[in-house]
Amino acid sequence: MTQLRSTRGEAGDGAPAPKTVSGSRGLLQAASLLFETGSADRSGVDFPEAQGLPDRLGGLRRKAPVGLVGLSEPEAVRHYVRLSQRNYAIDLGFFPLGSCTMKHNPRLNERMARLPGLSDLHPLQPASTVQGAFELMAELAHWLLELTGLDAVAMSPKAGAHGELCGMLAIRQALIARGEGETRKRVIVPASAHGTNPATAAACGFVVDEIGATEEGRVNMEALREKLGPDVAGIMLTNPNTCGLFERDIKEIADLIHEAGGYFYCDGANYNAIVGRVRPGDLGVDAMHINLHKTFSTPHGGGGPGAGPTVLSAALAPYAPIPHLVRRDDGALDLIEHAAEAAGQPFGRMCAFHGQMGMFVRALSYMMSHGADGLRQAAEDAVLNANYILARLKERFNAPFAASGPCMHEALFDDSSIRAHGLETIDLAKALIDEGYHPFTTYFPLVVHGAMLIEPTDTEPKAELDRFADVMIALADRAASGDQSHFKTAPRLAPVRRLDETGAARKPKLRWRPEEAFKHAAE
C-alpha cells in the first residue's frame, strides 16, 4: 500500500522536486487511498430500504458499521485509472526485464480468448458440450509435443513453478514405481538456478545438492561427474541458463544423469530462445515446464494468470497427473478424471480443473498466427536483439561471459564498471526509471556481482534498442564523470522516490489505520 500524495516534497539532496498546490504533477493526477477519498456514509448505488421483511439472521445482525468506504462510480473509476497510470507496461514502452515479466501480447490473442463459446465455459460442463474446448487443448498439446519432441504433456499446471512441481512429482512417482523412492533422494542443481528449482526439489522431499559453474558460466562437468551416484534422483537445469548461455554439454549431461539412473528436469522458462531451433526431447530431457506466459506471449503478473504445461518423456509419461484428455474410438475427446480410469499410474492432480483455458486460447492463437517458421523467427529475433544490446554495451559495462561467445536471449553484465565510481546496480536501475525505463533484472543470477540481466525480447525494433543503449551509455558517462548524487537520489521524477525496500519487505504495512499518521518509507 503506497501513499502517493506525500511523495512530492523536496528531493533528498535538496534538488527541487516539482511541488504543486494540488499535489498533481502535470496531467498525472494526485492519487489518494480509497479510504481517504470516500466516506463510510456514501454509496455508489441506491438500494430501496427493505420494508416489512422478517429478520432471518438469528441474532447475528452486525452491531457496528463495517467501516468500508463508499464511492460514486466516477470516483471509483478515477481511482483505478489513476493507479493504472502509475503502472509501467509493455504496451507503454521498452521493458528490459524481458519475457520473464512480459513480452508483447498480440491483440489477436485477446480477440480469440473473448470469443463466446471459449470465454463463457464452465469447468463442470458435461464433456459432450465442450468438445470444441477439448479439441483446442488437444491441438495446443500437439503443438507443444511437436515443438519439444517429448511424449506427453500435463496441461494443468498454472505457472512455471507449478510445472516444476508437476515434473518433479512425476520423477518421484517414477522412482517409487522402481522401488527407489527412498534411496534416490539427491537432486543436483547448478548455482545459477532460478530459486524455484531448489525450492521445488525440497518441496518434493528431495535433498538439494548444488554444483558450481565454470569461468565461462556453464555447468562444471568435473563437479557434475563427482556428484553422480546411486542416490541421485536427477538434475534440474535451465537451458539456456540464467547467465543467458546455452549449455553446450547438455547431451553429455543428459547421458551422464541417465547412466547414473536419474532423470533430467529442464527448467524451460528460457525456451523462447530456442523454439523451433532444437527439441528438448532430442537433448535427453525427461521433464520440462513451458511458461506459456513467457514463451508464447500470454499475459501474466498484473495482466492475468500464467500457465505452465509440463512435457514428459516416455519414461515419465505414465505418471502424468490427472485430469488429461484421451481420444475415444468414435473420435470424441474424454477427460480422464480419476486415477483408476487412467492407463498409467498418475501421481495425483495439480489443481481442481484442467488448467488456464484462457491462456491456452491465447498461446494457440500465438502459435497458429506465427506458424512454425514464425515461432523460429521470434526465437532468433530475441537472440539477435540481446546480442545487439551486448555488443553496444559491453565496452561500457563489464560482460563477464562475453568471452564465452554470443549470448542467447538475455545479455548479462556485472557491476564492476560502475562500482569503480562508487555506484551499485540499484543506483543505475533507479536512474533508468527517471529516463522512462523499467529497470532490467537486478542482482540475478547470483553467480555474478551486482548482476544486470537485460532481455529485450523479439518485438523491439532496432531504433528502440538504440534509444535504450544510448541512455545506458549516457548514464555510464555520467557515472564516470563522478556525478554520484544523480544516481544516489534517483528516481526524482517517478511518482514515488527511492523506497526503503528492505524495510518494506521486513516490516510491511499491511493495514491502513486512520489514526496513524503515515510515515513514508525513505526519501
Ligand SMILES: *Cc1c(COP(=O)(O)O)cnc(C)c1O
Ligand atoms: C520465471 C521462471 C520460473 C518460474 O516461472 P513462474 O511462471 O514465474 O512460476 C522458473 N525458472 C526460471 C528460470 C524462470 O525464469
